Amino acid sequence: MNQTNIATKPLFEPFTSDKLDLPNRTVMAPMTRGFSPDGVPGEDVAAYYRRRAENGVGLIVTEGTGINHPSAVSGASIPLFHGEASLNGWAEVVHEVHRVGGKIVPQLWHVGMTRKKGELPNEEELPVGPSGLTLSGEQATEPLTEAEIVQMVEAYAQAAVDAKRIGFDGIELHGAHGYLIDQFFWEKTNKRTDRYGGDFVGRTQFAVEVIEACRRAVGPDFPIIFRFSQWKMSDYKAKLANNPDELARFLKPLVEAGVDIFHCSTRRFWEAEFAGSELNLAGWTKKLSGKPVISVGSVGLDGEFTSFAGANTTSLDGLLKKLEQEEFDLVAIGRSLLMDPEWVKKVRNGKSDDLLPFDKKALQRLY
Numbered sequence: 001m002n003q004t005n006i007a008t009k010p011l012f013e014p015f016t017s018d019k020l021d022l023p024n025r026t027v028m029a030p031m032t033r034g035f036s037p038d039g040v041p042g043e044d045v046a047a048y049y050r051r052r053a054e055n056g057v058g059l060i061v062t063e064g065t066g067i068n069h070p071s072a073v074s075g076a077s078i079p080l081f082h083g084e085a086s087l088n089g090w091a092e093v094v095h096e097v098h099r100v101g102g103k104i105v106p107q108l109w110h111v112g113m114t115r116k117k118g119e120l121p122n123e124e125e126l127p128v129g130p131s132g133l134t135l136s137g138e139q140a141t142e143p144l145t146e147a148e149i150v151q152m153v154e155a156y157a158q159a160a161v162d163a164k165r166i167g168f169d170g171i172e173l174h175g176a177h178g179y180l181i182d183q184f185f186w187e188k189t190n191k192r193t194d195r196y197g198g199d200f201v202g203r204t205q206f207a208v209e210v211i212e213a214c215r216r217a218v219g220p221d222f223p224i225i226f227r228f229s230q231w232k233m234s235d236y237k238a239k240l241a242n243n244p245d246e247l248a249r250f251l252k253p254l255v256e257a258g259v260d261i262f263h264c265s266t267r268r269f270w271e272a273e274f275a276g277s278e279l280n281l282a283g284w285t286k287k288l289s290g291k292p293v294i295s296v297g298s299v300g301l302d303g304e305f306t307s308f309a310g311a312n313t314t315s316l317d318g319l320l321k322k323l324e325q326e327e328f329d330l331v332a333i334g335r336s337l338l339m340d341p342e343w344v345k346k347v348r349n350g351k352s353d354d355l356l357p358f359d360k361k362a363l364q365r366l367y
C-alpha cells in the first residue's frame, strides 16, 4: 500500500468547503494544449486527464475552452465548449476522470483582443474587447456594444449550464492573463465610459455580470472558481491592485456576485504581493475575501513558465510551509503535471528523486 510521506503531508490533507470537497490540496493548473481538432476533445485528451486523476490529482482544471462566440479562441485545435461534438467530447473527458475517482472543472475562456485578425477557427471574425484596443494599446476594432456584451454574458452562462449538464464538478472562469474578462479589468484595455468602465470597481462590472449569470444558471450549490492575475501575457509587471486596500475593493463585487473559490495566478508562488508582508496574491485574497484560494506558480520547478524553456525540479519545502500556515488552501501545479502524470503520486510517496524536470518537448505531446 502507498504511504503518505510525512514531509509532504500538508499537501495531502483533505479540503472541505461549502460546495466542493477534495481528497487533497493538489490542483492541475489549466493548460492550453491544442490537441482538439476542430475544437473537439477526443479519446487522447480524455485519457490525458484521466491519467492525472488516477495518479491522485485532487482537482483538474481543464485547459481553456471557448465559450459560444465566434472569436472566443485562436486556433482550430483549441477545444470549444459548445456544439454537440465538442460537448460530447467533454462528456467523455468527465466520464473518464470520474471513472477513476477524480474531480474536474472546465476553464471557460474568451481570448478577447489577443486574437489576431484571420486566425482560425473563424478566419473572418474580428477580435473583440471592451474598447477594441490590443494589449499594447492599439485601436484594432470597434468597442463591444452593450447588446454584444449582454450576448457574451449569456454565452458564459450557457457554458456553465452545459458544464453542469454533462457532469462537471464546477466551472472555472478565466479572468486572468490579459484575456477578455481581464481586458475589462485593466485600465489600459478598458477605456469605456458606460457602466462597464470607469474606476477599477466599475471595470469589474463585466465579470460581475458573467458570475451572476452563471450563478443564476447553475443554482446556489454548483462551485464557481474565478481565476485572476495581476500580470498580463503582454506585461508581467502590470497591476490591477497596487495595495491591499485596492485588492479588497476589487474582490468585493466578485464575492458578492457569487465566486466560491479564487484562483490567484502568479508566476512564482513564493513572491510577496505587497510590501510589508510575506503573503502572496493568494494569501492576500484569502485574507481579504474570506474565500478559499488556489495558489500557483513554479511549484517544484526552478524557472517560471513564461520563459518557455525547460526547468529543473526543486524542493517543495517553501510551499509546504506556506500551506501549513494556511496562507492558501489549494496548490495548482502546471508544467510539472504536464510533463509527468504521476507527479502527485510520487510526491505523496516521498519519491522526490523520481520527479521529472520540465522539458519543453512535453508541449508537443500528451504525456
Ligand SMILES: Cc1cc2nc3c(=O)[nH]c(=O)nc-3n(C[C@H](O)[C@H](O)[C@H](O)COP(=O)(O)O)c2cc1C
Residues within 6 Å of the ligand: 029, 030, 031, 032, 033, 063, 064, 107, 174, 176, 177, 227, 265, 266, 267, 296, 297, 298, 299, 301, 304, 305, 332, 333, 334, 335, 336, 363
Ligand atoms: C503550455 C501552457 C498552457 C497554459 N494555458 C493556460 C490556460 O489555458 N489558461 C490559464 O489560465 N493558464 C494557462 N497557463 C498557465 C498555467 O495555468 C500556470 O498558471 C502556469 O504554468 C504556472 O504554473 P507552473 O509554474 O506550475 O507551470 C498555461 C501554462 C502552460 C505552461
